[in-house]
Amino acid sequence: xxxxxxxxxxxxxxxxxxxxxxTPDIAWDDLEQKLLSRIARNEEPRYVPRxxxxxxxxxVASFAVAAAVLALGIGLGGMSGxxxxxxxxxxxxxxxxxxxxxxxxxxxxxxxxxxGDHDLLALRVGDAIETGAEPATFVQAGSVRWTLAPSSRAxxxxxxxxGVGHVVALERGSIQAEVTPRDPSEGLVEAxxxxxGGTRVxxxxxxxxVTLAANEVVVDVEHGAVAVGPVGHVGMTTGHLLVGPARASxxxxxxxxxxxxxxxxxxxxxxxxxxxxxxxLDAPASPAADDAVRGEADESAATPAHPSRQVAxxxxxxxxxxxxxxxxxxxxxxxxxxxxxxVPPAPQFLTESVIRSELAQCFRQTHPAGVSEAVKSASWTxxxxxxxxGSIQSGKFDPPADNDFTNCAGKLLGRSFExxxxxxxxxxxxxxx
Amino acid sequence: xxxxxxxxxxxSRSAPEAVRLSAVTGVGELExxxxxxxxxxxxxxxxxxxxxxxxxxxxxxxxxxPSADAEDVVQEVFLQVHKSLGEFRGQAKFTTWxxxxxxxxxxxxxRAARSRPVFSGEPLADHEPDRRLLPDEDAARRQRLAAFRxxxxxxxxxKRTVFVLHELEGMAPADISEIVDAPVLTVRTRLxxxxxxxxEMMREEPTLSQLAEExxxxxxxxxxxxxxxxxxxxxx
Numbered sequence: 001x002x003x004x005x006x007x008x009x010x011x012x013x014x015x016x017x018x019x020x021x022x023t024p025d026i027a028w029d030d031l032e033q034k035l036l037s038r039i040a041r042n043e044e045p046r047y048v049p050r051x052x053x054x055x056x057x058x059x060v061a062s063f064a065v066a067a068a069v070l071a072l073g074i075g076l077g078g079m080s081g082x083x084x085x086x087x088x089x090x091x092x093x094x095x096x097x098x099x100x101x102x103x104x105x106x107x108x109x110x111x112x113x114x115x116g117d118h119d120l121l122a123l124r125v126g127d128a129i130e131t132g133a134e135p136a137t138f139v140q141a142g143s144v145r146w147t148l149a150p151s152s153r154a155x156x157x158x159x160x161x162x163g164v165g166h167v168v169a170l171e172r173g174s175i176q177a178e179v180t181p182r183d184p185s186e187g188l189v190e191a192x193x194x195x196x197g198g199t200r201v202x203x204x205x206x207x208x209x210v211t212l213a214a215n216e217v218v219v220d221v222e223h224g225a226v227a228v229g230p231v232g233h234v235g236m237t238t239g240h241l242l243v244g245p246a247r248a249s250x251x252x253x254x255x256x257x258x259x260x261x262x263x264x265x266x267x268x269x270x271x272x273x274x275x276x277x278x279x280x281l282d283a284p285a286s287p288a289a290d291d292a293v294r295g296e297a298d299e300s301a302a303t304p305a306h307p308s309r310q311v312a313x314x315x316x317x318x319x320x321x322x323x324x325x326x327x328x329x330x331x332x333x334x335x336x337x338x339x340x341x342x343v344p345p346a347p348q349f350l351t352e353s354v355i356r357s358e359l360a361q362c363f364r365q366t367h368p369a370g371v372s373e374a375v376k377s378a379s380w381t382x383x384x385x386x387x388x389x390g391s392i393q394s395g396k397f398d399p400p401a402d403n404d405f406t407n408c409a410g411k412l413l414g415r416s417f418e419x420x421x422x423x424x425x426x427x428x429x430x431x432x433x
Numbered sequence: 434x435x436x437x438x439x440x441x442x443x444x445s446r447s448a449p450e451a452v453r454l455s456a457v458t459g460v461g462e463l464e465x466x467x468x469x470x471x472x473x474x475x476x477x478x479x480x481x482x483x484x485x486x487x488x489x490x491x492x493x494x495x496x497x498x499p500s501a502d503a504e505d506v507v508q509e510v511f512l513q514v515h516k517s518l519g520e521f522r523g524q525a526k527f528t529t530w531x532x533x534x535x536x537x538x539x540x541x542x543x544r545a546a547r548s549r550p551v552f553s554g555e556p557l558a559d560h561e562p563d564r565r566l567l568p569d570e571d572a573a574r575r576q577r578l579a580a581f582r583x584x585x586x587x588x589x590x591x592k593r594t595v596f597v598l599h600e601l602e603g604m605a606p607a608d609i610s611e612i613v614d615a616p617v618l619t620v621r622t623r624l625x626x627x628x629x630x631x632x633e634m635m636r637e638e639p640t641l642s643q644l645a646e647e648x649x650x651x652x653x654x655x656x657x658x659x660x661x662x663x664x665x666x667x668x669x
Contacts, residue, residue, distance in 0.1 A: 004645075006645035006646070006648065007632040007635065007636065007645055008632070009645065009648045010632070010635055010641065010644040010645040010648055011628060011631055011632050011635060013644065013648055014577065014578075014581045014635070014641070014644070015600045015601065017574065017577065017578055017581075018495070018578065018581065018582075018601055019600075019601055021578065023487070023490050023491045023494045023503075024494065024499060024503060026486075026490055026503065026504055026507065027504070028483075028486060031486075031504055031507065031508055032479065032482060032483070034508060035482065035508050035511050035512065036475065036479065038508070038512055039475070039478070039512065039515050040475075042512075042516070121512070121513070121516055141545065143541055143545070159516070159517075180544060180545060
C-alpha cells in the first residue's frame with residue numbers, strides 16, 4: 001500500500017476512520033421538494049410570444065433579415081453540412097427550430113447568477129436562441145457564463161455534463177463567454193465551444209468573444225487561451241491557439257486562413273509582415289506569447305483536412321482610427337457583420353482609487369444616513385490578493401468588517417481586472433458620515 | 434447490468450456493505466424506473482432519487498468533506514441526472530453512470546470554490562480552534578480526520594478522485610475507469626501514487642506522524658473501528 005508496513009497500517013487506519021464517519025443528516029423531504037419543483041420549473045412549456053402585426057417597414061426589414069439569414073444558412077450549410085452529417089448530427093436543424101422564449105429559462109431568485117441571467121441547463125440540444133434589442137446571458141454556476149449579443153442567433157449543439165462540453169453554434173451576431181479556469185492537472189478539457197460555420201472555437205477557461213461575420217469569425221480573447229480549428233473534433237479541437245489578450249479572425253472553413261488583428265480591429269504590423277510561427281497546440285501558454293496565433297504542430301501528414309500549419313496572413317486592411325482608451329472600440333473594418341457586435345470592454349486596471357471608490361460605494365449602501373445625528377466612521381486596512389490573470393483571489397479587512405459591507409465589497413470587487421503579475425494590494429480606507 | 438439497486442437509509446454503512454446490500458432489488462425494476470423517468474414520469478424519477486440519494490450524499494460528503502453544503506450539491510447532482518437521463522443508453526450500469534455524474538458535479542463545485550474570491554471579515558474557519566468540550570478520544574479522532582482531510586485535499590484532483598472512489602467507496606478499478614473515463618491501468622497507477630503521496634504526507638503531518646508508531650505497538654489501537662478491514666491492496 002505504501003513504503004513501509006507501518007505507514008501502510010497508518011494509512012489503512014485513517015481510511016477506516018474516514019469510512020466509519022457518518023454522513024451528515026440531510027432533510028431529504030425538503031430536498032426532494034426543492035428538487036422536484038426545480039425540475040417542474042425547467043419543464044414548463046416553452047413558447048414564443050406572439051408578435052403584434054408588423055408595420056410595413058417591419059415587414060420589409062424582417063424580409064431583409066430573413067434573406068440575410070437564408071444566405072448565411074446556405075453558405076454555412078455548404079461548408080459544414082457534410083461534416084455534421086458524418087458526425088451523425090442533424091444537418092442545420094437550427095433553421096427549422098423554433099426559438100426558445102428566453103423568459104422561460106430565467107433563473108429563479110436565489111439561484112446562482114445575477115438577476116436577469118438565464119439557466120443554461122434549462123436549454124436543450126437543438127434549442128435556438130434569438131435576441132432582439134437586448135442581449136441574453138446564460139449561466140451554469142461555476143462553469144460558464146455566456147452572453148448572446150443583441151440581434152444574434154445561436155443553437156445549442158451539445159449540453160455538457162458536470163460543466164464540461166457545452167457547444168453553441170453561432171448563426172448570427174456575437175457571443176461573449178467567460179469560462180471558469182480549470183485545474184491544470186485536468187489537462188486541456190474543453191469546457192465550452194462555439195461553432196461558427198465550419199470553425200470551432202474551444203475554450204479551456206478564459207474570457208473571450210466570438211463574432212460571426214459574412215465570411216469569417218472574429219475571436220477576441222481577453223485572458224486565457226482558446227483553440228480554433230475545424231468542427232468535428234469534439235473535445236480535442238486542433239488548429240490555432242490564441243493566447244489572450246489577443247484578437248484574430250479565422251475563415252469559416254475550420255480556420256484555414258487566420259490573421260491576427262489588433263485589439264481594436266486592425267491587423268497588427270507583425271501580422272502584415274510575416275507569417276506566424278508554428279507552435280504545438282499543447283505548448284504551455286507563456287505571457288510572452290501574448291497576441292500570437294499559433295498553429296498546431298505538424299504531426300498529421302495523413303490528415304489533409306486539417307488547416308494549414310502556417311497561418312496565412314491576408315492583405316492589410318484599410319487603416320482605421322484606434323479607439324481612445326476607455327472608449328468602446330470601433331467596428332472591425334475588415335469584417336462586415338450583419339449586426340454590429342457587442343465588443344467587450346477592456347478589463348479595468350486595479351488601482352487604489354478604484355478600490356477606494358468601490359468601498360466608498362459599499363459604505364454608503366450599507367451605512368445609509370439616517371435621522372440620527374450620530375457620526376458613523378470606520379477605518380480598515382484592506383488587503384486584496386490578485387491572481388496573474390487579473391481575477392481576485394481574496395480580500396480581507398483588518399479589523400474585520402461587518403457582513404453586509406464585506407459582501408458588498410465582494411460583489412463589487414470580485415471581478416477580473418487587467419492581468420499582470422500576481423500581487424497583493426494593501427489599501428487603508430476611512431469612511432464617515 | 435448487474436443487480437445494483439438497493440439502498441439503505443443512513444449513510445454510515447461502509448463500502449463493502451454497500452456492495453453486499455446492493456442486490457436488494459431486481460435489475461428489471463431499476464431499468465423500468467430509468468425508462469419511465471426518461472419518458473418524463475416524475476413519480477419514477479422521485480423513486481430513483483429516493484433509492485440512490487444516500488449513496489450520492491455519501492460520495493459527495495467524502496469528496497467534499499463536512500464543510501461543504503452537501504444538500505445543495507446533492508440537489509445539483511439529481512438535477513443534472515434528470516437533465517441528462519435522456520442521454521443514458523444503458524451501456525454502463527446506472528449506478529456507474531450516476532457516480533460519474535456525481536463526480537463531475539463535485540469536481541465542478543470544487544473548481545468553482547477554488548476560483549471564487551473569498552472575502553472575509555473574520556478569520557477563516559480553518560484557523561478557528563474547536564473550543565467545544567469533547568472527550569479526549571473523540572477530540573483526537575476529529576483532529577486526525579481533519580488533518581487527514583487536509584492531506585487528501587493536497588492530492589492532485591485525479592489521484593484524489595480515484596483514491597476516494599476506491600478506498601472510501603470500495604469501488605473496483607474497472608468501475609472507476611468508467612467513471613473517470615480513463616484506462617484501468619491508469620486508475621491503478623493513480624491509486625498507487627495517491628497512496629504513496631498520502632503516506633509521505635502523513636509522515637510530515639504532526640497530528641498523524643505518530644500514528645504509525647502508535648499502531649506498531651498495538652494491533653487494535655484505541656478509537657479504531659471495530660474491525661480492521663484490508664483496504665484495496667489488490668489494486669496495485
